[in-house]
Amino acid sequence: SAASTTDTYEITQRAADLEILPGLKTRAWTYGGSFPGPTIVSQSGRRTVVKHRNELDQPVVVHLHGGHTPAASDGYPTSLILPASGAYDQQRAMSDMAGGEHGMSMDHGAMDLAEGSRTYTYPLDQRAATLWYHDHRMGYTGTSVWMGLAGFHLVHDDEEERLPLPRAERDLPLMIADRSFAADGSFQYPSLDRELHTPGVTESYMNGVLGDVVLVNGAPWPVHGVERLRYRLRLLNASNARLYKLELDPQPEGGDAFVQIGSDGGLLARPVRHDSLEIAPAERFDVVVDFSRYRPGTKVRLVNRFGDGSTAEVMRFDVGSGSPKDGTTVPDRLADVARLDPHRAAVTRDFHFRGSSDGWTINGEEFRPGRALARPRLGQTEVWRFTTNFHHPVHLHLDHFQVVSRNNRAPGAFDHGWKDTVDLRPAEAVEVVTRFTDYPGTFMIHCHNLEHEDMAMMGDFVTE
Numbered sequence: 001s002a003a004s005t006t007d008t009y010e011i012t013q014r015a016a017d018l019e020i021l022p023g024l025k026t027r028a029w030t031y032g033g034s035f036p037g038p039t040i041v042s043q044s045g046r047r048t049v050v051k052h053r054n055e056l057d058q059p060v061v062v063h064l065h066g067g068h069t070p071a072a073s074d075g076y077p078t079s080l081i082l083p084a085s086g087a088y089d090q091q092r093a094m095s096d097m098a099g100g101e102h103g104m105s106m107d108h109g110a111m112d113l114a115e116g117s118r119t120y121t122y123p124l125d126q127r128a129a130t131l132w133y134h135d136h137r138m139g140y141t142g143t144s145v146w147m148g149l150a151g152f153h154l155v156h157d158d159e160e161e162r163l164p165l166p167r168a169e170r171d172l173p174l175m176i177a178d179r180s181f182a183a184d185g186s187f188q189y190p191s192l193d194r195e196l197h198t199p200g201v202t203e204s205y206m207n208g209v210l211g212d213v214v215l216v217n218g219a220p221w222p223v224h225g226v227e228r229l230r231y232r233l234r235l236l237n238a239s240n241a242r243l244y245k246l247e248l249d250p251q252p253e254g255g256d257a258f259v260q261i262g263s264d265g266g267l268l269a270r271p272v273r274h275d276s277l278e279i280a281p282a283e284r285f286d287v288v289v290d291f292s293r294y295r296p297g298t299k300v301r302l303v304n305r306f307g308d309g310s311t312a313e314v315m316r317f318d319v320g321s322g323s324p325k326d327g328t329t330v331p332d333r334l335a336d337v338a339r340l341d342p343h344r345a346a347v348t349r350d351f352h353f354r355g356s357s358d359g360w361t362i363n364g365e366e367f368r369p370g371r372a373l374a375r376p377r378l379g380q381t382e383v384w385r386f387t388t389n390f391h392h393p394v395h396l397h398l399d400h401f402q403v404v405s406r407n408n409r410a411p412g413a414f415d416h417g418w419k420d421t422v423d424l425r426p427a428e429a430v431e432v433v434t435r436f437t438d439y440p441g442t443f444m445i446h447c448h449n450l451e452h453e454d455m456a457m458m459g460d461f462v463t464e
């Protein structure tokens with residue numbers, strides 16, 4: 001019966017006072033009272049239905065990042081859930097998003113309002129992967145995620161479960177996110193008062209909003225005890241804007257601390273070894289670290305080589321003293337990964353991401369709800385080419401893609417596997433190959449620097 005193939009969840013979005021910094025209270029916007037929100041665990045192909053009730057005092061939108069999701073449940077930026085308190089009417093929701101005279105243009109037609117709650121349906125007809133859910137409200141995604149609206153959604157499948165990888169308490173989803181705090185412990189974020197949308201201020205946030213405290217799963221610079229065994233770390237960069245270069249310090253003898261087994265879209269065909277990982281906002285790296293390569297009692301720091309001072313540190317693993325037997329391995333063959341052939345592409349489309357004090361655009365256009373930048377045919381292979389004048393992590397909804405080339409050469413070290421977000425540095429060009437499937441409707445392409453996104457570096461694509 002339908003009931004037996006559906007998992008149902010209810011999440012109440014509400015304000016909560018959390019102790020993030022010792023002895024201080026931080027008022028957070030939460031999924032169900034915690035930051036990160038509850039980790040949802042699903043089986044591939046098993047429908048997951050999540051009812052979100054909004055007890056916050058502003059509108060929200062929920063997006064499942066990396067989800068292969070029908071348009072109606074994808075979290076379009078104007079598909080708002082209004083506060084259950086009735087504090088907002090359509091007029092106020094509109095004028096908020098429009099951001100006054102300097103804001104984005106939109107018309108009533110693109111609004112899709114739910115009063116108090118909305119039910120999202122996720123078929124999850126997709127591979128095992130580390131997904132995450134977060135707010136996606138037009139003009140306010142940066143604010144809402146910074147305030148706490150983010151959580152993991154893990155999908156498992158049989159192919160993955162057959163592998164002898166670390167599991168249970170040795171399978172650690174790690175959400176890395178920087179934040180700033182005021183002296184009283186409250187989250188400090190500039191655009192709460194719409195500064196981001198004000199000309200002259202835009203320039204101060206060219207790089208997005210960066211924090212000076214690094215949180216992992218909501219805790220500052222945590223310490224995690226590990227045995228001298230393999231661990232699977234599902235690294236997610238949930239920062240608004242910060243790019244990290246992660247390394248273990250000390251490196252294990254012989255290097256290659258991280259054995260990458262998966263990316264945004266699930267398992268790689270074969271493991272890839274790295275000394276360091278460059279991880280842009282929204283990217284996921286699924287890696288295995290073998291702590292038996294360290295001497296008993298070693299304190300292993302996860303550091304950020306792109307940071308300095310407080311942002312150079314992420315967390316620490318304190319290695320135990322025993323020598324337990326490890327039943328896990330990382331096989332040389334992990335998964336069947338079909339390669340999409342870019343030569344079979346029916347269309348090549350170009351997307352130019354340009355940011356300046358004049359505005360943040362894709363192909364010269366700021367986001368306007370209802371205006372399609374592309375109309376891909378479902379089932380057709382396409383090559384999408386991204387270029388940029390600035391640093392932008394580019395993200396597509398609906399389906400994952402494979403990187404074909406970077407700057408007309410082979411894909412880079414961090415481009416392996418199925419991805420939904422690809423990082424571009426200034427003046428780079430990246431080609432990806434993709435095929436959108438199953439769901440006709442409106443989906444998003446955008447920069448996942450959340451301040452760039454909120455400053456309108458986003459567009460619709462419509463599958464048909």
Ligand code: C2O
Nearest residue numbers: 063065282395444
């Ligand atoms: Cu993670 Cu459209 O976003």
Ligand code: CU
Nearest residue numbers: 064065066397
């Ligand atoms: Cu997404």
Ligand code: CU
Nearest residue numbers: 392447449452
């Ligand atoms: Cu950007």
